[in-house]
Amino acid sequence: MNSIFKALNDETRREIIELLKDRDMNAGQIAERFNMSKPSISHHLDILKRADLITSEKKGQFIEYSLNTTILEDLVNWIMTLKK
Amino acid sequence: MNSIFKALNDETRREIIELLKDRDMNAGQIAERFNMSKPSISHHLDILKRADLITSEKKGQFIEYSLNTTILEDLVNWIMTLKK
DNA sequence: ATAGTATTTAGATATTTGTCTAAATAACTA
DNA sequence: TAGTTATTTAGACAAATATCTAAATACTAT
Numbered sequence: 001m002n003s004i005f006k007a008l009n010d011e012t013r014r015e016i017i018e019l020l021k022d023r024d025m026n027a028g029q030i031a032e033r034f035n036m037s038k039p040s041i042s043h044h045l046d047i048l049k050r051a052d053l054i055t056s057e058k059k060g061q062f063i064e065y066s067l068n069t070t071i072l073e074d075l076v077n078w079i080m081t082l083k084k
Numbered sequence: 085m086n087s088i089f090k091a092l093n094d095e096t097r098r099e100i101i102e103l104l105k106d107r108d109m110n111a112g113q114i115a116e117r118f119n120m121s122k123p124s125i126s127h128h129l130d131i132l133k134r135a136d137l138i139t140s141e142k143k144g145q146f147i148e149y150s151l152n153t154t155i156l157e158d159l160v161n162w163i164m165t166l167k168k
Numbered sequence: 169a170t171a172g173t174a175t176t177t178a179g180a181t182a183t184t185t186g187t188c189t190a191a192a193t194a195a196c197t198a
Numbered sequence: 199t200a201g202t203t204a205t206t207t208a209g210a211c212a213a214a215t216a217t218c219t220a221a222a223t224a225c226t227a228t
Contacts, residue, residue, distance in 0.1 A: 001098070002095060005089065005092050005093045005094075005098075006093055008089050008093075009089040009090055009092075009093035010089075010185090010186080011086065012186090014085070014089075017166060018166070021165070021166050026204080026205090027204070027205055027206090028203090028204060028205080031205095036186095036187075036188095037187075037188060037189080038204085038205070038206090039187085039188075039189080039190095039205085039206070039207080039208095040186070040187055040188075041205095042205065042206055042207085043186075043187085043206090043207095044186090045205095045206095046206085058194095058195095060195070060196075061194080061195045061196055061203070061204055061205090062195095062204065062205085063204080063205065063206095067166065069166060069167045072163050072166060072167060075163060076160060076163055076164075079156050079159060079160055079163075080160075081105070082101060082102070082105050082151065082153060082156060083153045083156060094215090094216080096216090110174080110175090111174070111175055111176090112173090112174060112175080115175095120216095120217075120218095121217075121218060121219080122174085122175070122176090123175085123176070123177080123178095123217085123218075123219080123220095124216070124217055124218075125175095126175065126176055126177085127176090127177095127216075127217085128216090129175095129176095130176085142224095142225095144225070144226080145173070145174055145175090145224080145225045145226060146174065146175085146225095147174080147175065147176095
């Protein structure tokens with residue numbers, strides 16, 4: 001749980017997640033969307049990946065990132081136990 | 085959303101929330117449960133309160149804290165929009 | 169009033185985090 | 199092979215965070 005909350009505790013990372021909700025994107029496409037250096041985006045992607053919130057797949061020269069929604073189950077479950 | 089994620093991004097604060105799930109507690113009772121100074125716990129309570137995750141009510145000499153589950157709706161909603 | 173208890177505020181400090189630039193790695197292209 | 203593009207790794211640094219002790223505030227009780 002720690003890594004999930006850590007990963008979500010950043011506006012840029014949450015926006016990356018929202019982008020990936022609509023379609024898979026490679027690192028460069030993601031970076032284009034932000035006013036931030038590519039290494040910084042790469043770092044954010046790494047944190048999201050460690051939290052299992054996204055997955056990556058090498059496609060030739062590019063690395064494509066996808067959202068992993070299954071891990072969000074854990075989060076929802078944690079919240080639901082609080083609500084009663 | 086920012087303040088919610090920030091508040092949840094700490095093991096101690098998540099444990100406080102879990103304690104308050106079962107029953108309201110005053111600051112001293114909460115502090116007893118942790119191997120940490122009272123001012124530190126007070127600080128965590130402040131962050132939880134700013135995020136609206138808990139509420140406080142003065143009861144004479146004590147301050148009683150309660151969980152505010154309604155704010156968790158926002159969080160669940162945010163997650164749910166990702167899952168489709 | 170004075171002393172005691174509950175809690176927070178203030179100020180200090182070490183650690184973590186987000187960002188950058190420069191360099192490294194990996195893959196494609198000619 | 200050499201050059202170009204895509205991405206990450208390394209190292210530095212400023213800002214944010216979690217913690218502590220000491221002091222302040224607020225209430226209770228004698």
